[in-house]
Amino acid sequence: MNAPELSDPDERVIVEFPATAGYRGVGRLVLGGLSARFELPVDRVEDLLLALESLLNQELAADTATLEAVAAPEGLRARVGPFMRSQVEDAAVTRVLHPLVDDVTEQGGQDGYWVELGVSAERTAGVGG
Amino acid sequence: MTAEPALLQQLEAYRAGDESAREQIVEQYMPLVRKIASRYAGRGEPLEDLVQVGSIGLVLAIERFDVDRGVKFTTYAVPTIVGEIQRHFRDRAWAVHVPRRMKELSLRLARTIESATADLGRAPTIAELAADTGLEDEEVVEALETYNAYSTRSLSQPLGLGDSEDGTVEDLFGAPEPGYDEVEHGALLETGLAALDEREREIVELRFFEGLTQSEIAARVGISQMHVSRLLRRSLATMRGRLEGAATEQGL
Numbered sequence: 557m558n559a560p561e562l563s564d565p566d567e568r569v570i571v572e573f574p575a576t577a578g579y580r581g582v583g584r585l586v587l588g589g590l591s592a593r594f595e596l597p598v599d600r601v602e603d604l605l606l607a608l609e610s611l612l613n614q615e616l617a618a619d620t621a622t623l624e625a626v627a628a629p630e631g632l633r634a635r636v637g638p639f640m641r642s643q644v645e646d647a648a649v650t651r652v653l654h655p656l657v658d659d660v661t662e663q664g665g666q667d668g669y670w671v672e673l674g675v676s677a678e679r680t681a682g683v684g685g
Numbered sequence: 686m687t688a689e690p691a692l693l694q695q696l697e698a699y700r701a702g703d704e705s706a707r708e709q710i711v712e713q714y715m716p717l718v719r720k721i722a723s724r725y726a727g728r729g730e731p732l733e734d735l736v737q738v739g740s741i742g743l744v745l746a747i748e749r750f751d752v753d754r755g756v757k758f759t760t761y762a763v764p765t766i767v768g769e770i771q772r773h774f775r776d777r778a779w780a781v782h783v784p785r786r787m788k789e790l791s792l793r794l795a796r797t798i799e800s801a802t803a804d805l806g807r808a809p810t811i812a813e814l815a816a817d818t819g820l821e822d823e824e825v826v827e828a829l830e831t832y833n834a835y836s837t838r839s840l841s842q843p844l845g846l847g848d849s850e851d852g853t854v855e856d857l858f859g860a861p862e863p864g865y866d867e868v869e870h871g872a873l874l875e876t877g878l879a880a881l882d883e884r885e886r887e888i889v890e891l892r893f894f895e896g897l898t899q900s901e902i903a904a905r906v907g908i909s910q911m912h913v914s915r916l917l918r919r920s921l922a923t924m925r926g927r928l929e930g931a932a933t934e935q936g937l
Contacts (some may be wrong), residue, residue: 567708571878585830592815592822598798599899602829602914648877652921655893682905 567593567627575616583608583623587634587661593627594677607637607656607673614649615640617668631658631676686840692758696750710747717759718743721766725774735770777807791832792826794818795911808900808910833915877924885920892917 571586573579584605591601612621617638625634643649644662653660659674692713698706702826715736722735738928746762754761797817801809809817814825888906891897892913903910 581830585826586687588811588826588830589823592811592826595810595812597900598809598814598829599808599910599914600825601811602833602899602910602917605833606917606921610921613922652893655896 564653568624569626570622570624572620572622575612575619575621580609580612581622583612583621583636586623587625590625590627590634591632591675594632594675594679596632596675596677600675602678603656604632604634604673604675607653608634608654610649610652611636611639611643614643614646624664625644627679629679631674633672633674635672636667637670639671640668642669643671689758693752696747696752699714699747707744707747711743713888714743714762715740717762718766721763722770725770730774735773736770738773739766742766745769787828787831788823790818790820790828794828795832795909798911799909802900802903802910808898829911832911833918881920885916885923888913888916889920889924 567590569586569590571582575581587608588601588605591604596604608623619641621636622638623634623636625632642662642664643653644660650660653671653673657673658676661672661674663670663672692710695706695710699710712740718739719736722732722739725735726732731754742765743762746758746765747767750758750761794814797814798809801813802818805813811822811825814820815822818825820828878889881889884906888902891902892899897905899913903913906913908916
């Protein structure tokens with residue numbers, strides 16, 4: 557596991573799965589499940605999952621994809637990678653990602669590029685405790 | 686008129702009642718069907734089954750081809766054959782991999798989202814959907830995924846031709862919509878947009894160029910939010926397929 561940790565380790569979920577189309581649903585289910593902890597309209601959840609799927613279609617620098625998602629107080633953050641190339645420098649990728657989530661950042665590491673997607677949202681009362 | 690003269694004669698004969706003329710056309714174009722089917726081999730379905738399904742597409746193309754449209758028969762037939770094969774995969778995926786209960790849940794969820802959106806004036810949250818349907822949050826997420834997975838199974842297919850029966854290659858790969866030259870970094874998207882049918886293109890434009898939410902698009906276009914989500918996924922996959930498979934397409 558080479559994924560750099562997100563800053564807030566509270567309620568963190570990490571999943572590693574084969575980088576093949578048949579396993580992308582695993583990442584979607586995990587991220588969708590975590591998004592249920594927030595007051596997010598379902599269309600924003602679908603947007604986030606669409607952003608994840610768009611990223612998972614890019615070329616990875618490993619045989620497995622790693623998704624690290626955090627239910628932070630200010631919202632949901634998801635880091636995915638490692639990618640072979642920078643995604644934020646790919647205009648076609650960012651053109652799709654930016655309308656779908658609130659922010660997109662990237663961090664380069666020895667093992668490749670990691671993209672972090674952020675969605676601001678209120679926590680759902682009564683969960684996560 | 687660009688249809689081949691011999692084919693035109695055969696079509697004319699078939700439409701005058703000569704069944705053997707259709708058989709001749711089928712026989713003539715079966716290598717094309719086999720070539721397309723072979724691209725979908727190794728995905729869990731026997732090649733011969735795919736050839737058979739593709740041949741249904743070929744027959745449909747023969748039935749529906751309009752010689753007055755001025756396009757080659759293969760231009761019309763290829764997307765029809767591909768559409769039949771993709772539909773086969775989609776139907777098989779739904780029938781084989783999705784438990785009946787989950788199918789029912791996902792369809793119920795689609796209806797609930799639609800009515801809740803109308804009631805709330807916005808898309809409901811997962812928690813609200815869970816409360817409305819009596820499901821756990823995770824079950825709602827799973828049902829959403831099921832609904833999407835059902836229809837996007839075919840999207841990772843290599844051709845990226847979409848599954849419109851009536852579309853021609855010109856329809857699918859025609860000139861991009863004008864007016865996007867000004868959009869920063871828009872060239873790649875334009876290429877991808879050309880692979881979409883009219884409705885898919887409209888939805889992609891509304892979401893990624895005009896910034897409407899999925900629910901707003903649903904209201905404007907007159908379909909459900911879940912359907913918008915499904916079409917967006919399909920469209921992006923088709924666009925990717927178009928970009929990645931352009932060279933392959935030209936070889937067909």
